[in-house]
Amino acid sequence: MAVGYWTSTSTQACSGFEPVGRVFHSGREVLLPGIANFTEKLNKALLRNETSREQYVQPGVPVQVKGLSGAEVPDRYSGSCGPLVTSFTPEQGRKYHVDFAFQGTSSCSQSVMDITDADHPSPVGRPVACPKGQDYLALDKVKKNFLEADHERQLEDARQQEAAATSDADKASAMKKEAAALDSLGRSKEALEVIDRAMALAKGENNGDLIATKAGILFALNDPQAALTLLAPEIDNTRKRAGSQPTVQRAVILGTYTEGFVTATFARMQLEQWREAIDTLVDAQSPLEGPSFLAYRAVLYRYIMARAQNPSLANATLEHDAAYYADHDSSHYGALLRMWRGDGTALEVTAILARMSGVDQQEARAEVLFYQGAYRKFVKGTSTGASSALVELNQLAPYGSIEWIYGQRVLQ
Secondary structure, eight states, rough: OOOEEEEEEOOSHHHHHHEEEEEEEOTTTTOOOOHHHHHHHHHHHHEEEEEEOOOOOOSSOOOEEEEESSSSOOOOOOOOOOEEEEEEEOTOOOEEEEEEEHHHTTTEEEEEEEOTTTTTTTTEEEEOOOTTHHHHHHTTSSSSSHHHHHHHHHHHHHHHHHHHOOOOHHHHHHEEEEEEEHTTTOOHHHHHHHHHHHHHHHHHTTTTHHHHHHHHHHHHHHOOHHHHHHHHHHHHHEEEEEESSSSHHHHHHHGGGGGHHHHHHHHHHHHOOOOHHHHHTTOOTTTTTHHHHHHHHHEEEEEEEHHOOOOGOOOHHHHHHHHHHHHOOOOOHHHHHHTTTTOOHHHHHHHHTTTOOOHHHHHHHHHHHHHHHHHHHOOOOOOOOHHHHHHHHHHHHHTHHHHHHHHHHHEE
């Protein structure tokens, strides 16, 4: 189970949080080594989760640490606990450990320990009672782009890893992260140069991950056909490995290349290859993300079907998911699915977004703006509504959002 962490040095309680990253527990003490290794690989490659993270905090400056497992908007079909906030004032030369502990399936706690003397850890800090629900919206009305700050931090981290790398493989891995961060920040030409150097260094190792990153960059540079050409062999190989497997194992294997399948789906969409887009989308799997990914995939499917205007392209699996999550998903994806079937969900979506904060809120709002704009244009036939959604999307500037990139091309 993964936990996301944020820190804030704001003098106002429960506000100003900036993402540190997500941490997961692979269960090495109870799982077989092979399963634990596979779990770690999937988490790191697909979700950018790590088994631990370090963050420098300025001595003498009070800091708030927020921990959250799952979504800030709870989903009854996927676990969620938190957010929990702890405040403490770090001292010069001291080292601290933040522990997010689960008690059963629906209870959790967070503590901060001074571990400078590892044999004698001592508790520090105090819990902060933070507001929940719609109060988060007011707290997060700050003039800051959380996604931009997050990708800037990832870029800096990647460059530090590259500088410290002692092998070509490690350096290529760091450069892949650097290219992804540059691309997310809208610096895609720089990103392309970096990923090409990384691929030359890697000499065929972990080529699939590098190819997926490069394909995303090519899509951002408005070359969907080049992205598809690059991805085709890796997608074909992934499908072949998954082809003869039972349903669960097939999803796991396909889930090792989520990024590639999603990028290919958007590339097919831009080229208006609707049948191929659906065939690619149905193979996009992400078992680690669970129901939330399937709900997102269903929203994307509804968009494709609205554009294709061809009922014969309907896919039974995606139709089932779209109907199921419209009635059972409590996140913004469920509300968007109900929008596609004609329900008025604008107020509901606003309330859902109000219960989110920071990066999560910005990412979700980007998705909402794009799909609402697309619904107005391609279902309701109001291009003005689509244009206004694009204006809001540009004002939001959700760096790293593929909906933002694609929206520039279809919401005009």
